[in-house]
Amino acid sequence: MLWTTFVLAVRQLARNKTRTGLTALGVMIGVAAVIAMVGIGRGATRAVNEDLESIGQNLLFVVPGNARGPGGRGGVAKPFTDQDLAAIREQIADVDAAVPVATMSTVAAWGEETLRTSVTGSSAEYLRAMRWEVARGRDFDEAEHTAGSEVCLLGDTVATELFGGADPLDATLRADQFTCRVVGVLAPKGQSSFGQDQDDFLLIPIRTFQRRIQGDRDIATIFVSATEDADSQVVKERLEALLTERRHIREGAEPDFSVRDMAEVVAMLDGVSRVLTGFLAAIAAVSLLVGGIGIMNIMMVSVTERTREIGIRLAVGALARDVLLQFLVEAMVLSGLGGLAGIALGLLISWGASAALDIPLVVDPLIIALAFGVSAAIGVVFGFFPARRAANLRPIDALRHE
Amino acid sequence: MSGELVVALRGVTRHYGQGEALVRALDGVDLDVFEGDFLALMGPSGSGKSTCLNVIGCLDEPSTGSYRFRDVEVTELSTNQRALLRRHYLGFVFQGYNLLPRTTAVENVELPLIYRGVGAAERRKKALQALDDVGLAHRADHAPNELSGGQQQRVAIARALVTDPSLLLADEPTGNLDSKMSHEVMKLLARLNKERGITILMVTHEPEMAEYCDETIHFLDGRVLERGGG
Numbered sequence: 001m002l003w004t005t006f007v008l009a010v011r012q013l014a015r016n017k018t019r020t021g022l023t024a025l026g027v028m029i030g031v032a033a034v035i036a037m038v039g040i041g042r043g044a045t046r047a048v049n050e051d052l053e054s055i056g057q058n059l060l061f062v063v064p065g066n067a068r069g070p071g072g073r074g075g076v077a078k079p080f081t082d083q084d085l086a087a088i089r090e091q092i093a094d095v096d097a098a099v100p101v102a103t104m105s106t107v108a109a110w111g112e113e114t115l116r117t118s119v120t121g122s123s124a125e126y127l128r129a130m131r132w133e134v135a136r137g138r139d140f141d142e143a144e145h146t147a148g149s150e151v152c153l154l155g156d157t158v159a160t161e162l163f164g165g166a167d168p169l170d171a172t173l174r175a176d177q178f179t180c181r182v183v184g185v186l187a188p189k190g191q192s193s194f195g196q197d198q199d200d201f202l203l204i205p206i207r208t209f210q211r212r213i214q215g216d217r218d219i220a221t222i223f224v225s226a227t228e229d230a231d232s233q234v235v236k237e238r239l240e241a242l243l244t245e246r247r248h249i250r251e252g253a254e255p256d257f258s259v260r261d262m263a264e265v266v267a268m269l270d271g272v273s274r275v276l277t278g279f280l281a282a283i284a285a286v287s288l289l290v291g292g293i294g295i296m297n298i299m300m301v302s303v304t305e306r307t308r309e310i311g312i313r314l315a316v317g318a319l320a321r322d323v324l325l326q327f328l329v330e331a332m333v334l335s336g337l338g339g340l341a342g343i344a345l346g347l348l349i350s351w352g353a354s355a356a357l358d359i360p361l362v363v364d365p366l367i368i369a370l371a372f373g374v375s376a377a378i379g380v381v382f383g384f385f386p387a388r389r390a391a392n393l394r395p396i397d398a399l400r401h402e
Numbered sequence: 403m404s405g406e407l408v409v410a411l412r413g414v415t416r417h418y419g420q421g422e423a424l425v426r427a428l429d430g431v432d433l434d435v436f437e438g439d440f441l442a443l444m445g446p447s448g449s450g451k452s453t454c455l456n457v458i459g460c461l462d463e464p465s466t467g468s469y470r471f472r473d474v475e476v477t478e479l480s481t482n483q484r485a486l487l488r489r490h491y492l493g494f495v496f497q498g499y500n501l502l503p504r505t506t507a508v509e510n511v512e513l514p515l516i517y518r519g520v521g522a523a524e525r526r527k528k529a530l531q532a533l534d535d536v537g538l539a540h541r542a543d544h545a546p547n548e549l550s551g552g553q554q555q556r557v558a559i560a561r562a563l564v565t566d567p568s569l570l571l572a573d574e575p576t577g578n579l580d581s582k583m584s585h586e587v588m589k590l591l592a593r594l595n596k597e598r599g600i601t602i603l604m605v606t607h608e609p610e611m612a613e614y615c616d617e618t619i620h621f622l623d624g625r626v627l628e629r630g631g632g
């Protein structure tokens with residue numbers, strides 16, 4: 001009997017293609033929206049986090065000027081010096097590395113090829129602090145750092161765009177007014193979650209940068225990485241105290257530098273992505289609701305016709321429970337198929353979005369189950385309960401329903 | 403000729419609405435139907451013929467009064483028991499056909515057999531036979547909206563006959579048929595009555611069709627006015 005009921009239900013669904021299609025579509029869209037929205041939200045969040053992890057969470061940026069802009073109140077803020085750097089390294093506990101960083105945009109050229117990119121000068125510990133790996137060739141050696149030799153390391157983008165298939169190692173590259181010999185290529189990091197290509201730069205020793213580009217020995221910014229288990233907040237306070245003293249800032253006066261904490265940035269971005277996920281989840285919930293109302297609607301619209309159908313079935317010998325079983329199976333088949341299609345579509349959209357936006361594909365079985373469960377429940381409830389009401393009418397009333 | 407008492411209505415009323423708007427569709431009907439009877443129900447429009455048939459067919463319930471089907475007091479049965487009574491004993495031809503839309507003629511005719519647990523092959527065979535009996539074998543695969551009114555009516559008749567009911571209730575089964583087809587259907591009913599012993603209760607407006615019946619029951623204002631030999 002169950003099999004017969006199943007066949008009956010499927011046949012009845014096949015006869016009412018429009019209704020079947022619309023209802024299944026409602027379930028499908030509801031399910032797909034939830035899965036895709038939550039998937040994209042989670043993917044974006046994970047992308048941001050992975051990005052931040054690849055930089056290092058315990059990184060602090062020391063820049064001249066304060067929050068009000070470079071120079072703060074009145075005049076241009078003093079840059080930092082080698083002595084500041086040495087003091088940070090020697091006098092502050094829990095500092096893993098402190099590196100000077102200077103950056104300038106440039107046009108790199110090799111043979112006929114040119115590429116607009118940027119050049120960064122830093123010291124020996126830069127790669128470790130910023131978590132870069134040398135993919136080919138080697139890092140600068142001690143002597144090159146001290147001497148300010150004309151050597152460079154290429155970001156992956158520069159290596160591929162400028163050199164194409166050619167081997168960049170030992171090639172001589174021009175960057176505006178100076179030339180340098182390529183000693184290595186860095187492993188790619190890809191795009192940051194802000195859409196910036198992190199591999200689009202070339203790295204030279206800070207001494208070289210100062211001599212050939214800056215023309216002085218000033219240090220524009222200092223990146224400080226705290227040790228793994230240090231509290232970056234504490235390190236930040238120590239840095240502020242040290243620099244306040246070294247730069248002779250009077251007590252209570254506005255400092256002419258600021259220390260930015262990566263953990264703060266992380267926390268902020270975390271908040272942002274949490275809001276984003278919540279927002280997408282809200283959209284998903286609305287889609288689910290709209291899908292659900294769609295299902296309800298189509299079920300309600302067909303109640304008249306279905307009530308007559310139930311009347312006919314009762315009149316020719318069906319028991320109320322035969323009719324209910326049929327309608328239940330119909331609603332389940334419908335919601336089930338719509339739900340499965342929705343899962344497929346949702347995953348497809350998630351996958352497409354993750355490929356297009358370059359974010360990880362996050363598939364949460366719990367969300368899938370929830371989306372499917374809710375839609376299927378709406379489908380079954382609104383398919384079943386009107387039927388139950390109709391099946392409990394007198395057959396003649398069901399037949400005359402209008 | 404009459405056998406056992408199949409249907410016995412005593413003081414059956416069926417009221418709709420209340421107060422000023424009260425309609426006494428049935429207003430105290432006493433009616434006996436015996437096994438093997440072939441009865442015509444006649445009377446003006448609105449006199450309660452369909453209502454009476456619906457009550458006997460367990461599609462409707464009397465407001466008051468007693469309805470015995472064989473040894474059973476139907477008014478005391480549960481919904482489910484009434485459904486089983488319909489399933490096992492009754493066939494119904496509606497005034498308005500009541501076929502399932504978007505469902506072929508043969509599938510419509512198969513419908514009662516599904517609920518009687520008849521297997522698919524057997525079901526198809528019986529349904530086609532019943533359609534053949536009403537001269538519609540060639541339209542088996544057409545949906546109701548592809549059939550004329552008369553053809554739909556014949557599908558409805560085939561659906562009522564396919565189960566070999568012991569009591570067939572037909573509400574104007576020839577109402578939409580031409581004279582030739584009407585006579586065909588009446589001959590079919592008469593044959594079923596004689597050969598298979600199916601008890602038939604039929605509403606008609608045409609005295610010509612009532613001729614085929616053994617007796618005619620006249621309705622007026624929800625009551626049986628008179629009962630006379632056909």
Ligand SMILES: Nc1ncnc2c1ncn2[C@@H]1O[C@H](COP(=O)(O)OP(=O)(O)OP(=O)(O)O)[C@@H](O)[C@H]1O
Pocket residue numbers: 418419425426427445446447448449450451452453454497
């Ligand atoms: N659901 C209902 N609600 C209110 N009044 C009803 C309802 N069904 C029938 N009636 C009334 O009951 C009376 C009897 O109706 P019924 O359908 O039995 O008449 P009938 O004899 O079959 O007429 P016809 O020959 O036109 O088919 C009519 O006056 C009708 O208006």
Ligand SMILES: [Mg+2]
Pocket residue numbers: 451452453497573
């Ligand atoms: Mg009538």
